[in-house]
Amino acid sequence: MIYPSLRDWLFSVKTFAAAMIALYIGLALQLPRPYWAMATVYIVSNPFVGATRSKAIYRALGTALGASAAVLLVPPFVESPYLFSVVLALWVGTLLFLAISDRTARSYVFLLASYTLPIIALPAVTNPAGVFDLAVSRTEEITLGIVCASIVGSVVFPSRLAPTIIERTDAWFRDAAFYSTETLSGRIAGAAISGARQRLAATINGLELLLSQLAYDHTRPDLLTRAHELRGRMQLLLPLMSALADPLIALYNAGSYKWPEGLEALLADIVKWFNAPLPAASAGHHADPAANALRERIAAMQPPPEALTTWDGALLSSALWRMKQVIDVWEDCRSLRIIITREEGLWRPRFRHWRLGGTERFFDRGMMLFSTGSTAAAVILACSLWIASGWADGASAVTLAAVACCFFAALDEPAPMVFRFFVATAISVLAAGVYLFAVLPHVHDFPMLVILFAAPFILVGTLIPRPQFNMVTVLVAVNTATFISIQDAYDANFLTFLNSNLAGLAGLLYAYLWTRVTRPFGAELAAARLLRSSWSDVALTASTRPIEDPRNHAARMLDRLMQLIPRLAATDDHRHPSIESFRDLRIAFNSLDLRRLTRKLGGEAPAAIEQVLDGVRGYYESCANRHAREPVPASLMSSIDSAVARVTAQGLTDAGTHDATAQTSARHLRDALHALIGLRLSLFPATLQAATPPAQEASA
Incomplete structure (x- = not known):
């Protein structure tokens, strides 16, 4: 068992102090529900200042939005309860859709607004004239908690988010170094490397x-930009290293081929460089001499x-070309990491490609809808x-049913988390009951209340910073504070307490059963849908249909792959879906490159490349239509080898001149050769051990 650290204790004490300050001010101002101010402190508090501030701002906005909707919707629809249920469900579903369409901290605005409406509107249906006062008071109470949490978190031993991001990136560097070491040694499968791939x-x-x-953590704009650049380069390393793996494995397995002198030493030095610590001096102004060498x-x-x-020569050229790309990206990652850590330095990207610059993210709109x-239907039925x-x-x-369904709507399998919500709430009901009927009758002043609250709330608070306990402990703290319903005078009724809290538990049990019945699919369905969507996009890259923005198309495919990998279990299978998905991405990227290059090439090469792309499109359209990965037709291998022969023959003719135009054409042809070799290796990985020189096949 790992005991709470000093940082955990400090966070818990700070949060408890902010909660007590909020409760005291709420009682002093005679707010109707001062306990909401206390609960809000536990909701928005985070060990890091930036996260607390962002959550506080977005919670205030979300509360105001939900409260305004309650004021507008309750009076006109209160006399038509079933119609009001539909209106309520439409609001919850619409705002929830907006929330899961945004993967930044900003999504909290829409998530909170989605379930704030039922929290305010439903208790007001019996007294619609008081909905405005209820909305205003709730906004005041939550704002009070937000202000207290933000001030205490920012003033008392503030903890910055930047060091934690650096810790996360350092862990990524360690996993990336291991993953790269294995790949450069010719190993792409195994439980360890699959686990590293998932962690990355x-x-x-x-x-x-x-x-x-991070923007709310007093971080300079230029460092924030560099942090986003670093994440982008980190995202690129996985597919680039995967693209390097196949030609390296083919070279390792080509027993008849004599490796060039120095290749093994080069790979060993690259591995050594990948595992080397960051230099002591800033490399932000100058290139890394090891990388240049x-x-x-x-x-x-x-x-x-x-x-x-x-x-063998084509394989070696492809491997070296992709090796240089990997070195460029790794140098970019190292340089950006140094600049962010030391908050100084200039960065000039080493890795440049026409596909870079896309910002689009992938969202499975069908699953989101x-x-x-499902959440909206749950609200209507409830x-x-x-x-x-x-x-x-x-x-x-x-x-509570609406809150639980909203909280976990973005998960592939929400039912287990809803059940944990139910268990945490049941614990809170018991704790609140003990306090309300056994402890609070003996409390006659606020200092005594603070003393009696201190031990359990501080102990629970030490577990909030830990991801595995975060949800349960926050719910216990928030619900216990809410269920006790502290007022300026003691007024507890056992039957009222029992009825209202049993109703809440019943709502959570209903939410659990509803999600278990309506969403039993788990990650398997999400992964299958991501795969089919990926196949459709690969077919699009190889087709003649226009792509509005190829850079955004590439960015969307890469983002989808990052969503898919964690959904696939680690395995030691060489045909594991994550490895296959990397190959799909490489096929798409190579197809995009070939589409762009065919417009710049002359001679017979463009027609041969078009035939290859047509075969790729047909194959992936068939996979997408049949919802299953099918064997690649052997005719596609012949088309690729024929195109390779045309490209190499044309390249040899152009390479003999010193004309600038001819040299440019030769460079384009070499790029096309690398893309074709990448397609062949990705589509036919089983042939890596017994490959026949494509030029010889064509001549035969």
């Missing part, structure tokens, strides 16, 4: 939210144009059961 993707995904909170060795090892007509529609039963405390059941 999970770290990249988690940084998106953290970086959106590696690039020079790669350039010296490039095979001559006539060697590209052989399979199903998730939000309201209907409440109306039909005439249960006086049924509003609490509907409210």
Whole structure:
């Protein structure tokens, strides 16, 4: 068992102090529900100042939006309860859809607004004339908690978010160094490397939210920009290293091929450089000399144009070309990491590509609509059961059911988390009952109340910073504070307490059963949909249909892959879906490159490349239509080898001149050769051990 650290204790004490300050001010101002101010402190508090500030601002905006909707919607629809249920469900579903469409901290505005409406509106249906006062008072109470949490978190031993982001990136560097070491040694499968691949993707995904909170941490705009650049380069390393793996494995397995002198030493030095610590001096102003030396060795090892007509020569050229890209990206990552850590230095990107610059993210709109529609339907059914039963405390059941469904709508399988919500709430009910009927009758002043609250709330607060306990402990703290319902005078009724809290538990149990029935699919369905969407996009890249923005198309595909990898379990299978998905991405990227290059090439090469792209499009359209990965037709291998032969023959003709135009054409042809080799290796990985020189196949 790992005991709470000093930082955990400090956070818990600060949060408890802010909660007590908020409660005291709420009681002094005679707010109707001062306990909401105390609960809000626990909701918005975070060990880091930037996260607390961003959550506080967005909670204030979300509360104001939900409260305004309650004031506008309750009076006109209160006399039509079933119609009001539909209106309520439409609001919840719409705002929830907006929330899960935004993966930054800003999504909290829409999430909070989605369930703030039922929290305010449902208790007001019996007294619609008081909905405005209820909305105003709730806004005041929550704002009070937000202000107290923000001030205490910012003034008392503030903890910055930037060091945590650096810790996360350092962990990524360690995993990336291991992953790169294994890849450069010719190993792409195994439980360890699959686990590293999943951790790398999970770290990249988690940084998106953290970086959106970093702007509230007094971080300089230029450093914030560099942090986003670093995440982008981190995202690129995985597919680039994967693209390097296949030609390296083919070279390792080509027993008849004699490796060029120095290749093994080059790979060993690259591995050593990947595992080397960051330099003591800032590298932000100057290039890394080790990286420059590696690039020079790669350039010296490039095979001559006539060697590209052989399979081994084409493989070596492709491997060296992709090796240089990996070195460029790794140097960019190291330089950006140094600049961010030392808050100084200039950065000039080493890795440049026409596909860079896209900002679009991938969202599975179908699953999002199903998730939000399921939540809206749950609200309508819960309201209907409440109306039909005439249960006086049924509003609490509907409210907590809506909150639980909204909280976990973005998860692939929300039912287990809803059940944890139910368990945490049951614990809170018991704790609140003990306090309300056994402890508080003996409390006669506020200092005594603080003393009696201190031990349990501070102990629970030490677990909030830990991800595995965060949700449960926050819910216990928030719900206990809410269920006790502290007022300026003691007025507790056991039956009222029991009825209202049993209603809340009933609502959570209903939410659990609802999500279990309507969303039993888990990550398997989400992964299958991501795969089919990926296949459709690969087909699009190889087709003649226009792509509005190829850079955004590439960015969307890369983002989807980062979402897919954590959903796939670690395995030691060489045909594991994550490895196959990397190959799909490489095929798409190579197809995009070929589409762009065919417009710049002359001779017979463009027609041969178009035939290859048509075969790729047909294959992936078939996979997407049949919802299953199918065997690649052997005719596609022949088309690729024929195109390689045309490109190499044309490249040899142009390479013999000194004309600038001819040299540019030769460079484009070499790029096309690398893309074609990448397609062949990705589409037919099983042939890596027994490849026949494509030029010889064509001549035969």
